[in-house]
Amino acid sequence: MRTFGIEEEFLLVDPATGMAAPVVGELLSRMDATGSAEAAVRLVHEFKQEQIEAVTGVHTELAGLARAIREGRAQADTLAREAGVRVAALGAAPLATESRTVPAARCEALQERFALTAVEQLTCGYHIHVGVDSPAEGVAVLDRIRNWLPVLAALGANSPFWRGVDTGYAGYRTQLWGRWPSTGPLDLLGSPEAYRALVGQLLRTGVPLDEAMLYFDARLSRSHPTVEIRVSDVCLRAGDAVLIAALARALVETAAAQWRAGIPPAPTPTATLRLAMWQASRSGLEANLLCPVANEPVPAAKALATLLDHVRDALRRHGDEERVEDLLTELVSRGTGAEQQRRTARGSGSVEAAVAEAVRLTHQD
Template sequence: MRTFGIEEEFLLVDPETGVPQPSGQGMSSHRLGGRLSRELQLEQIEICTKTRSSLADLADDLRGARRIADTAARRNGARIAAVGTSPLPVTPSGTPSPRYDAIMDKAGLTAREQLTNGCHVHVSIASEEEGVAILDRIRIWLPVLTALSANSPFWDGQDTGYCSFRSQVWGRWPTTGPTKIFGTATAYRRHVRSLLDTGVPLDEAMIYFDARLSSHHPTVEIRVADVCLHHSDAVLLAALTRALVETAAQQWQAGQPPEAVSADIVRLAGWRASRYGLEQDLLHPLTSKPCPARSVIEALMDHVQPALVEAGDDVMAKELLEELLSRGTGARQQRSIYQQTGNLSAVAMMAAALTS
């Protein structure tokens, strides 16, 4: 059984107005046993679950981590809100640290405006060779995860027209996006080395591929999702991600080559997922043609069903998916509150209430 874990980034907001608050400096990691960490901006914080093999255990861990993180935020005059971008205008406050200062100096406005919150899923691998084989085979399915998690329709106080505008803002970094098919771990490492040799990324942690080999853990790290408004959506994301990884590993072991889809086409699929979420057609991973979102999700579920069954996650994943499809993505819920109230503070406060 492959182990997995989740990293979630949250916006820190004023409890009364929903305005982002630079409270991250006062939130120390010991409150979550070292699993709470500061991020690039003081208006955000990150949690990291324990490494789990059971989906139910991961769900419990994530629920508890959100609750404890919100308690820590309250002690510093804030709440945590699971939104990919702030609904309200904000001028972010950079977190003081030598590395973050260097990033700010190098990237300028891209870094200064970079207040976005994602959900990253780590899944264990046996070797880098297996890990790269997995990256080569899951890449075409990652835009579907973006669509399912879309939770950032607002930016700078206005509706962007996107369901995941976080994806657009995040895409300003020069190393983001889908990758080509590498074939071997040697080719992957050679590519990463060539990027580092340009001097543009400061270090390997700034290799922001949609999915990458972790530089600190024996895992693949999938990074395409917005932070999810509901913890149950993040649990679904983790179940689907682990199943994608296991399916890809089995394909590799069976000698099945990856689908020969160019990085440019995968990028377009990611853009469409970012723009429309589940509200309009997505690009089908196997045909690269527009297809109803429900059909694309069904294709994903069919693709990973054996792995879900093998892990014992199939019943829970089906229930969580039906729940998500019934109520809609975080983007739809944010827009619904705004349509009802005409008030972006209400959107932020709704998010804070649902997060923990």
């Protein structure tokens, strides 16, 4: 069984106003004081004081990962409630706020170097680590999953609002995140040596602060034997997070099998993948996506069916097929997180109501 684990970034919000609340330091101090730092899911700070991140352990079974996702959300919210705030799974801060950088040396260095891009950064992503047997397998996987990542981004689209307005995008976090100079899809690489050469070349430019700042859509982890997939907004509902994690693991398993069988990666230009990701960010599942095989516009339902067919054998090997089909049917029937946020805002006439509903759905089992 190929292993996987996840990282979910959450927004800390004032339940009365929906505004982001800069209290992560208080939360983590409280956690250390009570000894809950030894919990199965680790809670850590991110870049801004209005965020908290839940990091699971390593899992082989989807059911175990699903439990960890729910536990991470519950643990974070328990701490948040003690500080008078709540945890919300929102891909971007919906209301205008002057966010505060975590007082750590690296965070302060990022803000100093990247100026307004860093000042205005307040987004929450969802990162999935999938185990690989070697750097060679890892790079082979990176080469073979790149076409499929925009579909995962569309499934997880959960950031329609920014600074109090509807952006017109389902996943506006992708647009905000793209302001950093080291984001986006990778070119085809072919070998670990080519990957390391690219990393070295980028670091020698002096633009990225360090290797951790190479925010590729998918990358080799620096500290674990994993491929890290980084394209999705944090998911509004825990079940959607489970679905995307299962699909990500199946994509990695399928890519590794293709590599072992000598099947070459699709030679899609990186510029085309940027367009595919923009389209996923713009419309989520509500309009066309670029087909991961033909690179032509197709209805989102067809793109999803193509993805499911592509990874079906891997889902069966992991015992995830039925669960994934159920979760995917559920997501498509009610819409992405972005669609749910917009429905609430339209029905109530306020973005603040969408934040309050997001808090509820974040913790709905």
